[in-house]
Each structure stands twice: as structure tokens, then as C-alpha cells.
Amino acid sequence: MKATATSTSAPPLAPGGAPLLGHVVPLLRHPLAFMDSLRRHGPVVRIMLGRIPVFVVTDAGLTHEMLTARAASFGKGGRLIEALSRFAGNGLATLADGDLHRTQRRLVQPMFSRAFIAGRGDTMIEVARSVVDGWAADEPRELHDDMQELTLSVFLAALLGTEPPEATRRRIQRVLPDVMAGTIRATILPPWLGSVPTPAQRRQRTSFTELRDAIRDLIDEHRRPARDTGLLDLLLDARDPDTGQPMSRRQLEDEVITFVTTNGQASTATVLWALHEIGRDPAVRDRIVAELDQVAPGRPLVGSDLGSLTYTRQVVHEAMRLYGPAWLLTRTVTAPAQLGGFDLPRGATVVFSPYILHRDPVVYPAPATFDPDRWSPERARSIPRTAFQPFGGGARQCVGEPFAWSEMVIILAETTRRWRMVPDPAVIPRPVPRVTIHPDRLVMTPSGTGR
Ligand code: HEM
Numbered sequence: 001m002k003a004t005a006t007s008t009s010a011p012p013l014a015p016g017g018a019p020l021l022g023h024v025v026p027l028l029r030h031p032l033a034f035m036d037s038l039r040r041h042g043p044v045v046r047i048m049l050g051r052i053p054v055f056v057v058t059d060a061g062l063t064h065e066m067l068t069a070r071a072a073s074f075g076k077g078g079r080l081i082e083a084l085s086r087f088a089g090n091g092l093a094t095l096a097d098g099d100l101h102r103t104q105r106r107l108v109q110p111m112f113s114r115a116f117i118a119g120r121g122d123t124m125i126e127v128a129r130s131v132v133d134g135w136a137a138d139e140p141r142e143l144h145d146d147m148q149e150l151t152l153s154v155f156l157a158a159l160l161g162t163e164p165p166e167a168t169r170r171r172i173q174r175v176l177p178d179v180m181a182g183t184i185r186a187t188i189l190p191p192w193l194g195s196v197p198t199p200a201q202r203r204q205r206t207s208f209t210e211l212r213d214a215i216r217d218l219i220d221e222h223r224r225p226a227r228d229t230g231l232l233d234l235l236l237d238a239r240d241p242d243t244g245q246p247m248s249r250r251q252l253e254d255e256v257i258t259f260v261t262t263n264g265q266a267s268t269a270t271v272l273w274a275l276h277e278i279g280r281d282p283a284v285r286d287r288i289v290a291e292l293d294q295v296a297p298g299r300p301l302v303g304s305d306l307g308s309l310t311y312t313r314q315v316v317h318e319a320m321r322l323y324g325p326a327w328l329l330t331r332t333v334t335a336p337a338q339l340g341g342f343d344l345p346r347g348a349t350v351v352f353s354p355y356i357l358h359r360d361p362v363v364y365p366a367p368a369t370f371d372p373d374r375w376s377p378e379r380a381r382s383i384p385r386t387a388f389q390p391f392g393g394g395a396r397q398c399v400g401e402p403f404a405w406s407e408m409v410i411i412l413a414e415t416t417r418r419w420r421m422v423p424d425p426a427v428i429p430r431p432v433p434r435v436t437i438h439p440d441r442l443v444m445t446p447s448g449t450g451r
Contacts, residue, residue: 011044011055011342022048027188031433035327035356043340047351049079049188055344056351060360062340063352064386066331067393073337076101076396078330078349083186084261084435087179087208090251091258092399105399107238107247108255111231114402120158120230121303121406127157127164128414129300135446140424143275143442147268147411148173154407155263159256160222161230168221171214176264178207183435187328215256232256259400266325267404269436271411272429274319276442277370278416279423284372288312288416301413309409312416314375316408320358320390322370325436327355329392354390355437363387419446 016034017023026034027047035056038045043059057063066074075097085094092108095101110116131150135141152173156164182204224233235255239246247255278285288311292301295308331350336343344350359367363383364374373379391398398404415421421444429439 009342011046011344012042013046013048014038014041014056017048020050022050022052024049024188028185032327032355032431032437035353036359039356039360044342044344052349054349054351055339055342056353056356057339058353058356059340060357060363060384060386060389063357063389064393066339066350066352067389067396070337070339071097071394071396073333073335074331074350075334077332078351079187080183080328080330080435083183086186087211088258088261089254091254093258093262097395101395103240103242104247104251104255105395107240108235108399110238111234112399112401112403116231116234117158117402117406118303118306120161121306121410123157123162124154124407125301125303125410125414127153128410129418130163132414132418135419137419138445138447140443140445143272143444144268144438145173147272147275148176148264150411150415151267151271151407152176152260152264154410155260155403158403158407159231159259160218161225161233165221168214168218172211172218172260175207175210175214176261178204179211179261180265180435184328184433187330211257211260212253215253215260219252219256231259262398262400263404263407265434265436267407267411269323269325269438270316270319271408272439272442273323273325273437274315274408274412275415275421275444276423276429276439277319277322278315278412279421279444281370284315285416285420288315288413292413292417301410301417306406306409309413310377311372312409312413313405314372316405316412317375317388318370318372321364321374321388322358322368323431323437324353324355324358324390326390326392327353327433327437329353354392357387357389360387420448421445422447 014023016026018025023034038047038056039058043057043062045056045058046053047056048054057066077096081094088094090100092101092104095104128150131153135146149169152169153164156169182201219232222232235247235252278288291309291311295305296302329352331352333344333346333348333350336346338344358364361367374383391401424443424445427441427443429442431437432440
């Protein structure tokens with residue numbers, strides 16, 4: 001997988017750039033096709049955002065190397081991180097590498113451990129089921145809002161350790177689209193163009209304040225639940241092992257905002273794509289339902305069943321492969337560095353993209369085909385580990401990964417068991433790359449039972 005050049009040199013320039021704007025136009029117009037096309041030009045390719053060179057790593061081995069063994073030269077940073085920190089402040093995902101990140105990661109890690117998440121499985125399932133049960137039969141639904149409601153409800157249930165207050169959930173859900181809306185534009189546009197004040201930017205700034213107010217109230221109003229402690233209780237109890245100090249109030253807010261926004265993006269997108277693919281292929285749905293009937297015959301699903309839902313997990317796996325869901329992540333070169341034999345100057349932004357890696361036809365034959373059996377225990381063995389990196393790698397790998405798997409499997413299982421989701425043939429969802437890749441619209445009708 002790892003590619004090397006014979007001598008050190010500047011990475012090749014991608015074709016199709018314009019004099020003043022560079023590759024901004026193809027990146028804004030056809031971002032996914034443009035990114036996918038870069039693989040043809042080499043393992044590291046130079047593109048221009050205006051006059052600023054940006055280096056895109058298209059090779060899986062080199063991406064992994066950059067995130068792990070060479071991480072000291074490739075710091076977390078770059079334009080995406082600047083754009084995200086406008087609302088997430090110093091949350092775990094936007095903190096620069098260093099002591100504060102290491103301390104925060106140590107404090108936060110236990111709340112996303114497999115054991116802790118497994119202990120919240122029953123509550124997460126109950127909340128997902130009550131949302132799905134509330135849908136009316138035979139009425140078409142715009143599933144984007146539904147899935148955002150589901151992922152947010154399930155996350156808040158785990159965060160609080162109990163069913164979240166409906167008003168709080170609504171308040172957060174209302175502002176999330178505006179919070180995320182301008183992030184990719186702020187990443188791609190040259191700074192002089194991105195700083196022009198527009199009504200959309202003003203709306204976005206208001207939404208940042210509203211989200212922070214909602215999270216502040218959520219923390220203030222939280223009471224430790226009787227049954228299970230939530231993730232938030234762990235955060236409140238966390239003490240820096242060196243100083244014995246709790247997290248500052250501002251840091252706590254930044255962390256919760258980070259979790260709510262990351263969860264709402266990536267997990268929502270993956271579940272939407274999975275439902276779209278299940279709707280196109282009834283055989284996939286039948287196999288999920290058969291598995292659920294075998295694992296939990298004649299009874300509701302419980303948390304301890306999740307580990308046995310092998311096929312349902314394969315469906316989630318394949319949805320994450322095919323649609324990313326992150327297509328543009330960034331690092332900053334902290335000292336003059338080489339990657340794959342190419343010279344990269346200090347201060348440059350490096351882009352890496354699970355989307356590009358997951359569509360490599362050498363590793364994934366017929367890469368555009370949705371095939372959950374790629375991930376059957378026998379076939380998955382032939383896929384190199386670095387070829388599937390939806391959660392990144394190294395010290396900055398997604399801390400929420402165990403939570404994300406449980407959440408997505410729960411939502412898919414509960415939706416599919418309760419309903420047969422019938423796609424609207426007039427609405428063909430198109431991928432829209434925001435921070436993650438969302439379908440522009442997904443309209444499906446819950447019909448009868450999934451059985
Ligand atoms: C399908 C679901 C998800 C995907 C594909 C995903 C993907 C990623 C990726 C690729 C990174 C690394 C970014 C980088 O290296 O620059 C990341 C980091 C992170 N993710 Fe996720 N994520 C998902 C779900 C979640 C959830 C559910 C949470 C929390 C509730 C979460 C919280 C975080 C945090 C806090 C970080 C920063 C970790 C650090 O820098 O130490 N993610 N995620």
C-alpha cells in the first residue's frame with residue numbers, strides 16, 4: 001500500500017487549477033469527484049486554494065504513517081480545525097497537540113470505553129425505540145431530521161444517563177444545521193473571500209451563541225440519575241491526575257459541544273446512507289431482521305445483544321466505507337518534512353481523506369457497490385488495516401468510536417425491526433459534502449412492520 005517516490009521533490013500539481021482561485025472551483029462544485037480523481041496523480045498531490053498550496057495524501061499507508069509514526073511533524077491544525085474551533089473552542093477535537101490535549105484525552109477516554117458504553121446500552125436502546133415507535137405508519141418522512149433527532153436523543157441519553165428532556169433536545173437540534181453550515185466553506189475559501197460578512201455568517205454566529213447557551217443550561221440543570229450515571233457525571237467527577245483539579249467550566253462546555261456536533265454529523269450521515277442502501281436492496285433488510293429474530297427471539301433487543309449483531313454491524317461498516325463519512329481532514333506541517341519521498345514545507349496544510357482511501361479499486365473491487373459482505377469475517381481478512389480509516393489514527397483517533405458503533409447499530413436495528421422503510425422512487429439522494437457526507441434528501445415511508 002505504501003507508495004514512495006525515487007527522489008525528494010515537490011508533489012505534482014493537480015490539473016484543472018485557475019490562475020487566481022486555484023482549485024477552489026472544482027472543490028466547491030464537484031468536491032467528491034475532484035478528491036477521488038486526485039488518486040490518479042500520485043500518493044501526495046498539490047492543489048491550490050487561491051495562491052495557497054495544500055497537499056493531499058491519497059495513499060492509505062502514507063496517511064497512516066502521517067497520523068502515527070510521523071505524527072510529530074504533522075500537527076493537528078490547518079483550516080478545518082480553525083473553522084471548527086469557532087464554535088467548539090478548545091474541545092478535544094480542536095485542541096492543538098500537546099499537554100492540554102493529552103490531559104483532556106486522559107480525562108475523557110474512560111467515558112467512551114467499551115465497558116462504560118455497554119453499561120448504557122439498555123438506556124440508549126429504549127430511547128431509540130421510543131422515537132422510532134412514535135412515527136406514523138404509511139406517511140413519508142424526511143429522514144434527515146429524524147436521524148438527527150435519533151442520534152442526538154441516543155447521545156443525550158448516554159450523556160445524562162437517563163431520557164433527555166424533550167425541550168433541550170429540540171433546542172440543540174434546531175441550531176445544529178446553522179452551526180455546521182459554513183464550516184467547509186470557511187475551510188476551502190481563500191481567507192480574503194471567506195471573511196466577507198454575509199447574512200449566512202451572521203446567522204451562524206448567532207447559532208454558535210445559542211448552542212453554547214443550550215449546553216450551559218443542560219449542564220446546570222443536570223441531576224445525577226438514580227439508575228445509571230451518565231457520561232456527563234464522569235466528566236464532572238474527572239480530576240487531573242497531576243493537579244487533582246476538575247475540568248474548568250469553559251473546558252467542560254467545549255467538550256460537550258464537541259461531542260454533540262461530532263456525533264450529530266458523522267453518525268447521522270452513516271445511518272442515513274445505510275437506510276438508503278437497505279431501501280434499495282430488500283435482501284439486506286431481510287438479513288438484518290432474521291439476525292435480530294435469531295439474537296432476540298420474541299423479545300426486545302437489550303444492550304448485551306449488540307455484540308451478536310454481526311451482519312447489522314457489517315451494514316454499518318460498509319456504509320462508513322462507501323460514504324466516508326469524513327472526506328476532508330487536515331494537519332499542519334510543524335517542521336520541514338518528507339512524506340512518500342516528497343518535500344513538504346513547514347506551515348503547509350496537509351489534507352487526508354477516508355473518502356479517497358475507501359474507494360481505492362485495488363483494495364475494494366467495484367468500489368461504488370454497496371456490499372456488506374466485504375466485511376464478513378472471511379473476506380474482511382484480505383483488506384489491509386490501513387485501507388479502512390473512518391476514525392482517523394494515532395493519538396488523535398476518534399475517541400467516540402466505541403460509542404459510534406453502538407449508537408449506529410442500535411438505530412439501524414430498532415428502525416429495521418419496527419418498520420419496513422420504503423424509499424420514495426422520485427427522490428434520489430445525492431451526496432452533499434459538508435464536514436461529513438450527507439445525502440441531500442432521503443424520503444422513506446415507514447410501512448407495516450420490519451418482520
Ligand atoms: C460514524 C461516526 C464517527 C466518525 C466516522 C468519526 C470520525 C472521526 C475522525 C476521522 C476523527 C479524527 C479527526 C482527525 O484526526 O483530525 C475523529 C475525532 C474525534 N471524534 Fe469522531 N467520529 C464519529 C463519531 C464520533 C462520536 C459519536 C463522538 C462523540 C460523541 C466523536 C468524538 C470525537 C472527538 C472528541 C474527536 C477528537 C479526538 C482527539 O483529537 O483526541 N466522534 N472522529
